[in-house]
Amino acid sequence: MLDLRVTVRRVTGAVIARRVRSRGMDLSRIRFIPEPTKIPLRRNGVDPVPEIAEYRATSPVRLLPMPFDFRLWLVTGHAQGRAVLTDRTSFSNDIRHLFNGDGPSTADDVGGLGFTDPPLHTRLRKIVTPEFTMRRLARLEPMIDDIVETQLDELEAAARCSEPVDLAKHVAFPVPFQTICALLGLDYDDQEAFARLGSARFDATLGGAAFGAVSAQREFLFEAVRRQRKDPGPGLIGQILRDEGEMISDSDLAGLADGIFTGGFETTAAMISLGTLVLLRDPAHAALVREGSPAEVDRVVDELLRHLAVVQVAFPRFAREDMELGGESIRAGDAVIVSLSGANRDAEAAGDRPEEFDPYRAPASGHLAFGHGIHRCLGAELARVELRSALPRLLRRFPDLVIATPESELAFRQLSFVYGLDALPVTL
Template identity: 55%
Template sequence: MTVSRIAAPLRRQVLRWTMGRRGGLDISMVRKIPASTTYPLRRVGVDPVPELSRARDSAPVTRLGRVFGMNIWLVSGYDAAQAVLADSTRFSNDLRHLLGTRERTDAQGVGGLGMTDPPDHTRLRRLLTPEFTRRRLARLDGRIDAIVAETLDALARTGPRADLVADFGFAIPFRVICDLLGLSVADRQAFHRLGAARFDLSEGGFGVFNAATESREFLINAVRRQRSDPGDGLIGALLTEHGSEFDDVELGGLADGVFLGGYETSASMLSMGAYVLSQNPDAYEALRRGEAAEVDAVVEELLRFLCPVQVAFPRFARDGMDLFGARVNRGDLVAVSLSGANRDPRRFDTPEEFDPATATAAHLAFGHGLHRCVGAELARMELRVALRGLARRFPDLALAVPVEELAFRELSAVHGIDALPVHLWAPTGTHLEAVPG
């Protein structure tokens, strides 16, 4: 059989997968992403793959390819990334036109802040912004301290060997985000398995959208349960103050966005941050003994260097334009590589090195502009308390396996590590008790 005869039915099958029952492109049915477009979502260890730096060095905006009649552009230079992220006039975040025309349940829809344009975005964000100011988050200081201390106590009881992904990286933000949302103990048990699947692109949009549906359905139901008896967390506060203005689907979508932005990303940062610190003893010691400014520098440099959110929510060109030398057509998808921008040598002195001495808060780990992560300060709080607590409790922490045996995610919107086996203290020695924070 000729190649063309093989290709024709394959193309038809792909179209069937990606079209809704009534026609129209439906990316939630895509089961495989073209390999040529995936390099912004791949890494070697914690470092972006060389293809990303080559693309950035050639031009700040490059064409990834053309899929289903739509050009896909990659923005990887820092200045271009910042400009696109800040531009809500020429770009839209609404991707409903790519979800076909088939009927969907409430949980199968899209919404929240990341995929919404003004005025809906403005209306929804005004609910969350007051809850995530530094002043309002101060109420969580003691609770975060307690969660970290309890997590480190549990590690000490089962040491000297531990997995800092499951028992540290994921354990802390899960409890923090559940406390913040006000989920019951029963809800937490059922909710725990949701997380990494939201960002795993190995099954294309199909796997991501299915996982998103489960999560959204869970939180929409949590809002419904609390509407008659609001809890003491964020869901209860939103219902008490704005319940008559917003329905369960909108509030459940907001809660899902908080979970989406505050769980998996923080878990990846804590896990990969612990790995980087295990390879940089001076920075680890600075966390243990340094002043607040030194701790802040380590945290900001970890955010820039690791940048677990690899690509920002997709933007769509509202009209044709020249974008830093690239001719972008109306409707084209523009993907902004946050990890690429954070390694741009035109913006950072030592972009490929982890160097707290050059730390700056001007990185794009939390995005930029209208859609900048609303929970950025909460994430910083968690990182400061958790990583400093780890360094103070376990100053002799070391990897328990060779670096080359560590397994990192192969293809994910949020980069991470599968497991981080460590010795909390030397197996033949004694470990230190907790040092007051």
């Protein structure tokens, strides 16, 4: 009987696999994710669950048990994860084959650099890379400092009415939101609605329904591109339209804007909230950021990025060919996901005591918080600029800042690809 069930499962899986390859499947119709895939999305507070460390120690490249013989590999080791993220020949990032076009979301709803392969990826990234050089970002620093100070004023005003006050609402979310809106040249009057879409699209508890949030957010950006094609604005969208004209489609430009927005908003918001939480655990750590030199603050920010790794897994890769990885046999068509939070807790990335937050640790240049290779986060340096501005100013302005809720009761996100807090109550 067992053999019969196994045979039926494999035959059924083969039929489904053929259908996916030939017609695609609408991910937005899926309302659950299999239990094994939840492990890299779960945490205990800010720490990965213990299974991640166990996997890294025993099988850093691990085949997860999935239904219908679908083959999904989880990579938790630093060396193996770096190898996957670097290899643009053996792996593809394009997931559009998983959409059949007859549901609420289609392949047109998926775009941006993270889901694009060369040569299109190379062309699109070349268009936006100049805006994220250190020289260009230096011009944004005064604007970012002003945004931070304005939001700290708002936080203080809210605290006069009642405490505790929500740091996420008044500082962590609006600082990167306004920065990205200004960078792209977007109107941010509808901040709350757009912010909710940003959170929903990373929520794995929705299953494939999160693609509906992707679609809605991208439609907002499609409209912005359409308007600016007629009358280019002062931001990056307008500049690209002036430079590229008809050589770039609305779809490709909206995908670029979408990637910049989501990569630069939700992730930095999470880092400001979680970074504050971690720093306030130890008065000496908070004092180091409050009183330290720019070099010391930069080192602390880098360690926070490694330790928190708010982007929990990298964009999925699909093997183009049979290969070996970490002693395991990967087949062509297999999906591979890299646990960035797991890889960053590898001693190879951090040195001694990799599970601990150590603000005195030498910069972990090998950490994967921003990914690696051609798909490394384009806005990595922008995120650093915002964190170097927000965290010291926050702690200097409010030296008696404390978290107002026990850490075990905080609203940590459950099963989110971008880990964070929905609220962070503090007293000033």
